[in-house]
Amino acid sequence: MNVLESLTRRALEQPELVAHEWRGRTLTFAQLWSRATALGTALERSLGDSREPVVVFGHKHPDMLTCMLACLLTGHPYVPVDSSLPADRVRSILTASAAGLVLAPEDADRIGETPPGTVVWESADLERVCSPPTASDASDGSDAGSSSPGAPRATAPDEAQYIIFTSGSTGTPKGVQIARSSVDRFTGWLVDLVSGHVAFEGRRQATVINQAPFSFDLSVMDLMLAWATGSRLVHIDRDHILRLADLFTTLAESDADAWVSTPSFADLCLASDEFNETLLPHLRIFLFCGETLPHATAARLRERFPSAAVINTYGPTESTVAVTSIKVDEQVLRDHPTLPVGATKPGSVILILGPDGSPLPEGEKGEIVIGGDTVSMGYYRRDDLTERAFARIDTPAYTGWAYRTGDAGFQRDGQLFFAGRLDFQVKLHGYRIEIEDIEANLRELPGVLQAVVVPRYAVDSPTTVTSLHAVVQPTELPTGSTLSATVALKRVLRERLPDYMIPKTMSFVAEIPMTPNGKADRAAVAAMTA
Numbered sequence: 001m002n003v004l005e006s007l008t009r010r011a012l013e014q015p016e017l018v019a020h021e022w023r024g025r026t027l028t029f030a031q032l033w034s035r036a037t038a039l040g041t042a043l044e045r046s047l048g049d050s051r052e053p054v055v056v057f058g059h060k061h062p063d064m065l066t067c068m069l070a071c072l073l074t075g076h077p078y079v080p081v082d083s084s085l086p087a088d089r090v091r092s093i094l095t096a097s098a099a100g101l102v103l104a105p106e107d108a109d110r111i112g113e114t115p116p117g118t119v120v121w122e123s124a125d126l127e128r129v130c131s132p133p134t135a136s137d138a139s140d141g142s143d144a145g146s147s148s149p150g151a152p153r154a155t156a157p158d159e160a161q162y163i164i165f166t167s168g169s170t171g172t173p174k175g176v177q178i179a180r181s182s183v184d185r186f187t188g189w190l191v192d193l194v195s196g197h198v199a200f201e202g203r204r205q206a207t208v209i210n211q212a213p214f215s216f217d218l219s220v221m222d223l224m225l226a227w228a229t230g231s232r233l234v235h236i237d238r239d240h241i242l243r244l245a246d247l248f249t250t251l252a253e254s255d256a257d258a259w260v261s262t263p264s265f266a267d268l269c270l271a272s273d274e275f276n277e278t279l280l281p282h283l284r285i286f287l288f289c290g291e292t293l294p295h296a297t298a299a300r301l302r303e304r305f306p307s308a309a310v311i312n313t314y315g316p317t318e319s320t321v322a323v324t325s326i327k328v329d330e331q332v333l334r335d336h337p338t339l340p341v342g343a344t345k346p347g348s349v350i351l352i353l354g355p356d357g358s359p360l361p362e363g364e365k366g367e368i369v370i371g372g373d374t375v376s377m378g379y380y381r382r383d384d385l386t387e388r389a390f391a392r393i394d395t396p397a398y399t400g401w402a403y404r405t406g407d408a409g410f411q412r413d414g415q416l417f418f419a420g421r422l423d424f425q426v427k428l429h430g431y432r433i434e435i436e437d438i439e440a441n442l443r444e445l446p447g448v449l450q451a452v453v454v455p456r457y458a459v460d461s462p463t464t465v466t467s468l469h470a471v472v473q474p475t476e477l478p479t480g481s482t483l484s485a486t487v488a489l490k491r492v493l494r495e496r497l498p499d500y501m502i503p504k505t506m507s508f509v510a511e512i513p514m515t516p517n518g519k520a521d522r523a524a525v526a527a528m529t530a
């Protein structure tokens, strides 16, 4: 599957189809194409022959797509950064990506101080360069193909299409580079999977729901699906999640065919009785990834949406969104109190390795290691981290480049089962968080000597984290209420970390127990707070 080629053809043959819809604003495929090619020309003029990364900053504005496409057309890996991140975090991504240019279709005022030499193109700058030369160019798509996907400047198959920054255990985010060929292969598999449920070439244009921010690789699933199939992408933004009435109006108006979200977001919707087939009568598929799909969530979706397939998929950003899938039907629900994450997609290889790196027999729990044709080339400019997590492996089942996920799992009857983490990474409401990232940032706050963060798990889904609790050893124990000390600490932590990384509760202790080798004793701390 060549996504760029499909998109180019769509802009040429069905220019009036809506590519993006968000709070009443739409962008047709022709407009997307014409704005992106105009922006691409400006990028070429400004960045010359370089193929350096470009940061795309914002939330769900239509020109987020324009900017990403312009980067793809001109061979610059795009680095999507959500505007909900605090300025400190944005700055560390800007530094780590070494991007000299930030495209900010919205919220440019949230970028904060940039590293020296960084140029920001705000909405007014983008408007100037994206405007097509004539009004007719914008509407008839006649310039589609003027920068063909085979053009020498477009991202080559073995070059990074995007770099997504995820939480890093040292307190600094790390950038996962994904090659264009990996995106194309993943998308080819995805389109086959979804085509079994949604008719993309029918008279009715299909609609896909996007919930994840572009900085989370789950969004690659809906964005590439929409670009490859000519579907309308309807966006849910962070304010929708705060105002459910608003969310349900948008959902009803979307009349969506396909849904891509975290299971946590589906749970949020399921809390309302309104969330059923009457609200979304054309919905035929739910696609989940990024965290455990609880049995109860899948069962409730099957009841409320009898015509929609519920698909659980599994994968890390480091192997292009997802590498397994399973349709969770009544039989699967009956057979598995804990749902499997599915069978491996063609082109990917899953191995379960023991602590010594040797493959374990079927049914035995070990580390999930992913090989095959969608594994990342490594972390951007971090050979040290790449060496730790990626390697060429040589086993009877697979020889080649592979990623050690840090996930525990086992395989049985062709199905992969996720069994928690082997390290201190967690998923909270779909967000990937290194517990040590929060701890490192807590320790840097004035008045904090030591901190340990403990995840709390759901009673009925033992791999689902429901909240985080921080145990803090301050220089001086709070004299007033713990609550006001917690509020004060959260306030300063928010300047460094995104909201989803702020522990919900905190306690303060005179001393954090240590292990004999001088590390914080997590097991003892967890026991203290249980």
Ligand code: AMP
Pocket (backbone or CB within 6 Å): 166, 217, 218, 288, 289, 290, 291, 292, 293, 312, 313, 314, 315, 316, 317, 318, 321, 341, 405, 407, 418, 427, 430, 431, 432
């Ligand atoms: P991310 O890179 O943000 O997509 O996070 C990848 C991690 O999310 C994986 O390594 C798993 O720990 C977790 N994950 C992804 N999909 C699933 C799933 N279907 N069930 C359980 N955990 C998942």
